[in-house]
Amino acid sequence: MSSYEASLSTSKTSPALDVLPQSKPQRPALSTRVISVLTLVALLALWWAVTAFGLIEPLFLPPPSAVLQKGWLLATTGYMESTLWQHLGASLGRIGLGLLLAVLTAIPVGIAIGRNRIAQGILDPLIEFYRPIPPLAYLPLIVIWCGIGELSKVLLIYLAIFAPIAIATATGVRTVDPAKLRAAQSLGASRGQLIRHVILPSALPDILTGVRIGLGVGWSTLVAAELIAATSGLGFMVQSAAQFLVTDVVILGILVIAIIAFALEMTLRALQRRLVPWHGQSH
Amino acid sequence: MALLQLERISAQYPGSSAPVLADISLTLGPQQLLVALGPSGSGKTSLLNLIAGFVAPSGGRITLDGVAVQGPSAERGVVFQDDALLPWQNVLDNVAFGLQLAGVARPAREAKAREMLALVDLAGFEQRQVWQLSGGQKQRVGLARALAADPRVLLMDEPFGALDAFTREQMQELLLQVWQRSAKPVFLITHDIEEAVFLATDLVLLAPNPGQIVERLQLDFGQRYAAGEPARAIKSDPRFIETREHVLAQVCSQRLAIQAEARA
Numbered sequence: 001m002s003s004y005e006a007s008l009s010t011s012k013t014s015p016a017l018d019v020l021p022q023s024k025p026q027r028p029a030l031s032t033r034v035i036s037v038l039t040l041v042a043l044l045a046l047w048w049a050v051t052a053f054g055l056i057e058p059l060f061l062p063p064p065s066a067v068l069q070k071g072w073l074l075a076t077t078g079y080m081e082s083t084l085w086q087h088l089g090a091s092l093g094r095i096g097l098g099l100l101l102a103v104l105t106a107i108p109v110g111i112a113i114g115r116n117r118i119a120q121g122i123l124d125p126l127i128e129f130y131r132p133i134p135p136l137a138y139l140p141l142i143v144i145w146c147g148i149g150e151l152s153k154v155l156l157i158y159l160a161i162f163a164p165i166a167i168a169t170a171t172g173v174r175t176v177d178p179a180k181l182r183a184a185q186s187l188g189a190s191r192g193q194l195i196r197h198v199i200l201p202s203a204l205p206d207i208l209t210g211v212r213i214g215l216g217v218g219w220s221t222l223v224a225a226e227l228i229a230a231t232s233g234l235g236f237m238v239q240s241a242a243q244f245l246v247t248d249v250v251i252l253g254i255l256v257i258a259i260i261a262f263a264l265e266m267t268l269r270a271l272q273r274r275l276v277p278w279h280g281q282s283h
Numbered sequence: 284m285a286l287l288q289l290e291r292i293s294a295q296y297p298g299s300s301a302p303v304l305a306d307i308s309l310t311l312g313p314q315q316l317l318v319a320l321g322p323s324g325s326g327k328t329s330l331l332n333l334i335a336g337f338v339a340p341s342g343g344r345i346t347l348d349g350v351a352v353q354g355p356s357a358e359r360g361v362v363f364q365d366d367a368l369l370p371w372q373n374v375l376d377n378v379a380f381g382l383q384l385a386g387v388a389r390p391a392r393e394a395k396a397r398e399m400l401a402l403v404d405l406a407g408f409e410q411r412q413v414w415q416l417s418g419g420q421k422q423r424v425g426l427a428r429a430l431a432a433d434p435r436v437l438l439m440d441e442p443f444g445a446l447d448a449f450t451r452e453q454m455q456e457l458l459l460q461v462w463q464r465s466a467k468p469v470f471l472i473t474h475d476i477e478e479a480v481f482l483a484t485d486l487v488l489l490a491p492n493p494g495q496i497v498e499r500l501q502l503d504f505g506q507r508y509a510a511g512e513p514a515r516a517i518k519s520d521p522r523f524i525e526t527r528e529h530v531l532a533q534v535c536s537q538r539l540a541i542q543a544e545a546r547a
């Protein structure tokens with residue numbers, strides 16, 4: 001639990017840290033964002049240079065233009081009987097379903113752990129037992145039980161996402177301001193109303209942090225699972241291309257996987273800003 | 284006729300044998316503004332928590348309209364020291380929260396909330412976010428929220444303790460106006476002697492170890508303010524100063540007695 005709590009607490013302090021540089025009267029000549037973009041451009045230029053001057057054979061590292069071309073080909077005609085979109089859709093569908101199931105079950109479980117001593121006694125050790133196990137370590141067992149189809153992959157993702165959300169929810173529920181609970185009680189709130197109107201909104205920042213952590217773990221687990229056992233998906237595309245030494249598809253696949261991971265993280269951050277604008281405000 | 288009645292209340296923290304409060308008897312009637320004044324450790328917050336129903340007394344009886352108090356309820360509205368507003372709702376929704384919990388339809392509860400915001404001089408702040416408010420404004424929203432649920436009595440837990448001196452004076456005057464207009468009996472705890480003397484129709488002085496009532500006073504300074512006399516004129520009135528010094532002397536003598544006891 002400690003690692004999650006540590007990451008939760010850092011996420012709480014980060015808005016304040018973000019504000020600090022702005023409070024300085026002088027802005028630096030190069031903002032951090034510009035430096036980051038320049039780094040990416042430099043890397044791309046280096047990639048282009050080493051391939052254009054023939055320093056590395058295309059078998060090991062094809063030039064950016066070839067990867068881009070292959071990307072167009074993949075998007076339009078496809079690779080291994082499926083287009084890039086179908087592989088992408090298969091992966092996103094799996095993680096979407098796993099996430100949905102995890103959110104629907106982990107939040108109630110987290111509330112139960114945070115509010116109820118008996119529920120905590122039963123569920124806490126179970127979650128703490130399986131959480132540190134790398135999901136790929138129990139993938140073979142899931143395959144034995146559920147076969148190699150969609151169910152086993154969705155179940156794997158679900159398990160990977162479930163623990164971070166449940167633990168983050170429990171942390172959020174435990175740290176609800178007691179004065180707010182008392183205020184609601186003295187306004188006549190029932191137990192159910194207390195959860196719905198005070199506890200859930202209070203815990204929402206932590207829950208969203210849990211979803212962010214869960215999605216990160218879930219995505220890497222999914223892609224790794226597709227490398228091992230799948231007939232579609234981005235991981236499968238990369239793995240099968242590697243077997244035929246189609247390096248441009250391998251590199252393209254890796255880039256798409258990275259972009260999706262980045263997009264998921266950014267979406268969650270935007271969601272966090274939108275759903276919990278009060279978080280990090282002094283109140 | 285007494286609305287709220289405390290009969291020989293005693294209390295202790297769970298797992299501790301030392302009493303926090305001993306043998307407290309109090310009544311609060313319809314026109315009263317009862318102030319419990321005491322230094323920290325005198326059990327005044329415990330007293331308020333008992334009346335609010337957040338904790339149960341270890342002895343004695345608390346009744347409201349003759350019915351024993353059990354747990355928190357909307358009959359006893361509370362204004363907290365650290366506002367305890369819900370930051371995910373705007374000002375209007377915060378004030379309407381008690382009515383929302385009671386299942387009142389949106390138009391009706393918003394109308395009532397607007398009325399209460401006007402009562403605390405916050406008309407026009409309906410759509411503001413809680414974190415955009417100053418400390419004094421937050422306390423006004425807390426007061427409006429408690430009043431909107433139409434409680435039988437209003438409990439105030441050091442409501443102005445965290446405010447600066449200027450804002451505190453404004454809030455005291457506002458409270459007296461609201462108290463008079465809403466005709467709600469108020470029970471307020473504070474450690475500020477001038478505040479207690481100015482506001483109270485009935486003042487009880489608490490001494491610590493264990494918390495007990497050492498003096499009861501009936502005062503009329505708040506009523507004089509409500510009747511139109513300027514606050515500064517009241518606070519510079521020799522009778523006001525005399526009362527304030529008398530209470531201060533009481534608090535000091537209590538402290539000296541405790542120190543002497545500690546040395547002995």
